[in-house]
Amino acid sequence: MKRIEIEERPDWQQTAEREGFDFHTIGGERYWDERAYYQFTEEQITKDIEAPTQELHAMCLDVVERVVDSEELLTRLAIPPAFFDLVRTSWKEGHPHLYGRFDFSYDGVNPAKLLEANMDTPTSLYEAAAFQLIWLEEQIARGVLPAQASQFNSLAEDLVRAFAAIPPGGRFYFSAMSGSIEDRGTTDFMRKMAEYIGIETRHIDIxxxxxxxxxxxxxxxxxxxxxxxxxxxxxxxFHEPNGQAIPGCDTQFIEPAWKSIISNKGILPLLWELNEGHPNLLPCFVDKDPRAPVAKGWVRKPYFSREGANIEIRTPGDQVIFEDGPYNDAPYILQQFAPLPRFGDSYTLIGSWVIGDTASGIGIREDDSLITKDSSRFLPHVVLG
Structure with a gap:
């Protein structure tokens, strides 16, 4: 695993805007950053990323199978009792699902360590599936990269297959909160994949x-x-007025309600309990006293934190890193600290995607901090050798 600096394409911004990548720059700062790329060997991808992703996905589904039949575990995961039956039924009836992302700390040498699972509403999909592939093809065409360069990236094809596997029905709506161009970029890309096989789609703001x-x-x-x-x-x-109507409604939701089990950081202690010592898992426990100081070498995370918010790290060297945010009203976990690899001044996180039940590709984020946020830079990758 190498970080290789490279000249950016002189027309990359025009290319991004032509392709509908409207959030390539956020707050005046680069989000898409092609001044460098990450290079992996085929063995690193297949052995260290793809295989663990597939195995961890199966382990997560095993946890879901156990949780849905246990009111104790559903309660432990802070799922409201009024939705127990919805979550259980969505799993028992096999309600279809589309995608998810595991976030790994991986240095190219040691086993990848699972930091968290984003299995309900992960973003950075378009840039992983489409725009980094455009970058690769153009750099090969320009002779900057060798013709045999490839990516671990079958995301678009796998999404099309996942949509094709959903039982046919009427118009398919895609929704996100208004005002978020990143979220809209994700849902618009998914619409294109659905339309590719003839599904009629429409956008609606939440x-x-x-x-x-x-x-x-x-x-x-x-x-x-x-x-x-x-x-x-x-x-x-679960806590919104209209949400109370979902258990009795006749709308099919994707992602299905059983994904609330996997997208919840409370699953990480359960994964550890059931698979203690697994090389891709970190020791992880429910935090019984969130007011106590974090011990050296541990990380405190809320069950429902997103984009790095409300995460507190205390490194073995006693450095404390904290990202403020709104997620302070839920249970917390404590996870053993696994440092992100550092390249120059940047810390690197690998997001490994699952489409349907298949490990399908990666996206790479960089930040100057050990906590990866929504503003962290996205860099392309290459597989060679």
Whole structure:
């Protein structure tokens, strides 16, 4: 695993805008950064990333199977009792799912360590599936990269297959909160993959979803929303007024409610309990006293933190790193510290994607801090040798 500096394409911004990559720059700072790329060997990808991703995904599904039949475990994961049956039924009936992402600390030598699972509403999908592939193809065409250079990246093809596996139905809605160009970029890309196989799609902002007196979800024209992909986390839905209508409604939700078990950091202690000593897992426990100082060599995370918010790291050398945020009203976990590899001034995180039940590709994020955030830079990768 190498970080290789390279000249950026002189027209990369125009290319991004032509391709609809409207959030390549965030707050005046680069989000997409092609001044360097990461290079992996084929063995590093297949042995150290792809195989563990596949195995961890199977382990997570095993946890879901155990949790849905246990009110004690559902409670431990802070899922409201009113939604126990919804979560259980969505799993027992095999409600379809599309995607997820594991975040790894990996240095190219030692086993990748799972930091968390984002299995409900992960973003950075478009840039991983499409734009870094455009970068690769153009750099090969320009002679900057050798013709045999490739990527671990079958995300688009696998998404098309995942949509094709969903039982046919009516119009498919894709939704995100209004005002987030990153979220909209994710849902628009997924719409394209669905439309590729002839599915009729429509976008609707989360705020515009209506609810009839009979408990049916509808769009702004009063049309029934038969099925919907929602880029909106289940832990939020569970506590929203319209969310209370979901257990009795006739809309199919993707991701399904059972994904609330895997997207919850409370799953990490369960994974450790059931698979203690697994080379890709870190020791992890429910934090019984979140007010106590974090011990050296440990990390405190809320169950429902996103984009690095409210995470506190205390390194073995007693350095404390904390990212403020709004996620301070849920249980916490304590996870053993696994340092992200450092290249120059940047710390590197690997996001390993699962489409359906298949390990499908990676995206790489860099930050000047040990905590990866929504503003952290995205860099492309290459597989050679």
């Amino acid at each position: 705020e515009d979803i209506g609810l009839t007196p009979e408990g049916r979800f509808v769009d702004l024209d009063g049309q029934w929303i038969e099925r919907i992909f929602k880029l909106h986390a289940w832990e939020h839905v």
